[in-house]
Amino acid sequence: MKDKKLTDFSIxxxxxxxxxxxxxxxxxxxxxxxxxxxxRRGIFENYLEETGSYHDxxxxxxxxxxxxxEKVSGDYQIxxxxxxxxxxxxxxxxxxxxxxxxEPHLVQLTIYPFEKEKKYIFVLDEFIDNESLQESLTTxxxxxxQSSYLFSMYIDLVADTTSxxxxxxxxxxxxxxxxxxxxxxxxxxxxxxxxxxxxxxxRTDPEYLKKNFTPGRTSSYxxxxxxxxxxxxxxxxxxxxxxxxxxxxxxxxxxxxxIHDNSMELLSTxxxxxxxxxxxxxxxxxxxxxxxxxxxxxxxxxxxxxTPVSVMMxxxxxxKAVNDNxxxxxxxxxxxxxxxxxxxxxxxxKALAGRWGGEEFxxxxxxxxxxxxxxxxxxxxxxxxxxxxxxxCHITCSVGVTELKAADSFKDVFDRMDKAMYASKHNGRNxxxxx
Numbered sequence: 001m002k003d004k005k006l007t008d009f010s011i012x013x014x015x016x017x018x019x020x021x022x023x024x025x026x027x028x029x030x031x032x033x034x035x036x037x038x039x040r041r042g043i044f045e046n047y048l049e050e051t052g053s054y055h056d057x058x059x060x061x062x063x064x065x066x067x068x069x070e071k072v073s074g075d076y077q078i079x080x081x082x083x084x085x086x087x088x089x090x091x092x093x094x095x096x097x098x099x100x101x102x103e104p105h106l107v108q109l110t111i112y113p114f115e116k117e118k119k120y121i122f123v124l125d126e127f128i129d130n131e132s133l134q135e136s137l138t139t140x141x142x143x144x145x146q147s148s149y150l151f152s153m154y155i156d157l158v159a160d161t162t163s164x165x166x167x168x169x170x171x172x173x174x175x176x177x178x179x180x181x182x183x184x185x186x187x188x189x190x191x192x193x194x195x196x197x198x199x200x201x202x203r204t205d206p207e208y209l210k211k212n213f214t215p216g217r218t219s220s221y222x223x224x225x226x227x228x229x230x231x232x233x234x235x236x237x238x239x240x241x242x243x244x245x246x247x248x249x250x251x252x253x254x255x256x257x258x259i260h261d262n263s264m265e266l267l268s269t270x271x272x273x274x275x276x277x278x279x280x281x282x283x284x285x286x287x288x289x290x291x292x293x294x295x296x297x298x299x300x301x302x303x304x305x306x307t308p309v310s311v312m313m314x315x316x317x318x319x320k321a322v323n324d325n326x327x328x329x330x331x332x333x334x335x336x337x338x339x340x341x342x343x344x345x346x347x348x349x350k351a352l353a354g355r356w357g358g359e360e361f362x363x364x365x366x367x368x369x370x371x372x373x374x375x376x377x378x379x380x381x382x383x384x385x386x387x388x389x390x391x392x393c394h395i396t397c398s399v400g401v402t403e404l405k406a407a408d409s410f411k412d413v414f415d416r417m418d419k420a421m422y423a424s425k426h427n428g429r430n431x432x433x434x435x
Contacts, residue, residue: 069097073230234263283339286354310373
């Protein structure tokens, strides 16, 4: 064959050379979900079975992460059947990983459809020259710049189509899909955090997009969405209507941007500032302002429900003597240890503990009536009495308890709780009084 003149080559000669040199040649009948590998050479001897499911073939070729052979989550594999539909010739580059190999094999895939028969010829060849590797490295650099965009696609609302879909975690290239926008929307909503699904459906509704987007307008919003690994992450969903002078032309670009790390950092910062705003800096329990807020919330809850709510005020007995005899540093340490006892008990009893001011603390006990709250107060009184405080050894506390009534105002509740606590003080300290 090598000595044969070019002018003497026939179509049979060319077909023979092609079959002798191609790495893999696959025929597909998607109507019966079946493929047959007519030729398997090189890496494809191990990568491809001689026959198998076309759906599984698409999963193996497409639905793994771009930088590994790890499969994407099953939630996204539902798109496989839409990926494997071809109306025209199609070509793309793939990264395939063999088992136990860390480096990918670069493969060129070309697909030839049989006209109107849902049958295809897949031609696959491995790139092994340095030029191909250099191209891959260049592509990797480009992808590093664009890696924050997990997903993008082109939408035509009038034609109800999606096209030019790019999932950067799966492939460097645009992925072929044959999927209506209306179908895609109802499939992808299942990847959205349940509480955000209603908003997603409203913001992606074709009529909403037509009504709210003038040509060239871009809008976005943040939500949580499953990534290809099946984990929920924070993303920014971006819709941009194509700039056009035809008002009846509704074409959009849709993008999903990974903002998880930045969002988690922001949430952590917000949580830090929130804690500073509502926590007492010395003891770590709720501060005066938050105690007021939580007590008002408890009153509102009691007004709407028959569920019992009780509150108690606790005051360290003769605390001034601690500061006078041992110094304010010891006094602060005593308050910290006292607050720790209250916090531990509150956590155990599903209550809220806060510092009202000085050595006075308040605990809000939801779902506890007066008797139950008094039992909890007595346990606290005993724990404080028995506790060995650093330097001062022992100190006691006086406690006042009251149960909320449906008609109570904030002043009503506070006055009863305060009077009950001072009654404990007046009657000898180190005791619990219900009022």
